[in-house]
Amino acid sequence: LVVACGALSGFHSLVGSGTSSKQLANEAHGLLVGYGGMLTEGFLSTMVIAILGSFAFEALVKAGLSLSQAQALADPATAAATWTSILGKYKWFTIIPYSYAAATNTVLGLPFEAMAVFSALWITGFALTSLDTATRLGRFAWQELMTPLKDKAPSVYKVLANRWVGAIIILVLATPLAWGAAWKVLWPAFAGMNQLLASLALMTVALWAAKVQRTTALGKGLTFTPAFFLWITVTVALIWYEAVVVPATVVKNPLTGYTVGIITGVGLALNIMLLIDFLLALRRPTPST
Known part of the structure; x- marks a missing residue:
């Protein structure tokens, strides 16, 4: 999680x-x-772990670090404390491209410099597509929030729900988070909220399979089992997070601790509401078609 x-x-x-x-x-x-x-992303993550595990030390040396500095970062006991001071603000970005270049150079004999540039381009492309997707999803969410205005104030809704206006609003709201370090305050809450959203997706699929597709008992079992399993897992994890992690975070960093604690608490409340809505919808008679 x-x-x-x-x-x-x-x-x-x-x-x-x-x-x-x-x-x-x-x-x-x-x-x-x-x-x-899913398979492609799994392959990508496996490849990154493999090349970092095998060639990260060589990449650190290629990035200009001394042997002693590279050894300090390779040691789990000292890596966390020395990461920023050794790598600085931008040098960390070279670790994956250089590791990939070292791997392809060693295994396939491809030129190191060309593979480093190729890997950097690949990572940059991934980051840009992620930003594009996140902006689009933010716009979708913004447009849904504006739905109540559709009947009450159609002209206002038409402006605020416009795709360009919605995207610009999302970018304006996100820029301060990205520009400074404010995103670090919210990031610890991402994992729980992400899986909470996954639980919502699974329950929606399970409900759709039962009510719309009218699937068999086996089909219901195949959809309901993971949906409830994930809901229970997420709920227990969020409770543990609130009880153990948040208090410890408050001691070290009150702003992050309280912010994440509030977000997680709201997530827990929404999680309970989700289950209640799911069970109520499940009990309603299936409409005839």
Whole structure:
């Protein structure tokens, strides 16, 4: 749960429903695209871990660090304390490109410099597409928040729900977080909220399968079991986080601790409401078609 995407990602469920679905020519293509994307991302993460585990030390030396500095970063006991002081503000960015370049140079004999540039381009492209996707999803959420104005103030809604206006508003709100260090205050709450959103996605799928598809008992079991399992896991994790992690964080950094504590508390409340809504919807009679 503390890994950004974990076994299941709420962020990716938003991407799948709000972005990927609009790019498919046929609904049946979703299985290949979604499953293929999952395999590709899994391969990517495995490759990054492998090249860092095998060639990160060489990459640190290539980045201009002395042998003693590289050894300090390679030692788990001293890495956390010396990371910023040794690598500075930007040098850390070279670790993955240089590790990838060292791996491809050693295994395939490809030129180190060219592979380092290629890897840096690949990472930059990944970052840009992530920012683009996050902005689009933020715009979707903003447009949904403006829905109550659709009937009450159509002209205002038309302006605020405009795709360009919505995107600009999201960027304006996000810029202060990215420009300074404010994002570090919110980031610790991301893991729990991400999995909470994943729980919502699974419960929605389970409800849709039961009420719309009217699936068999086996189908219900295949959808309800992971949905409830994830809900229980997320709930227990959030309670533990509030009881153990947040108080410890408050002692070290009150701003981060209280902010994350409030966000997590709201998430817990929404989590309970989610389960109640799910059970109530499940008990309602299935509409005839």
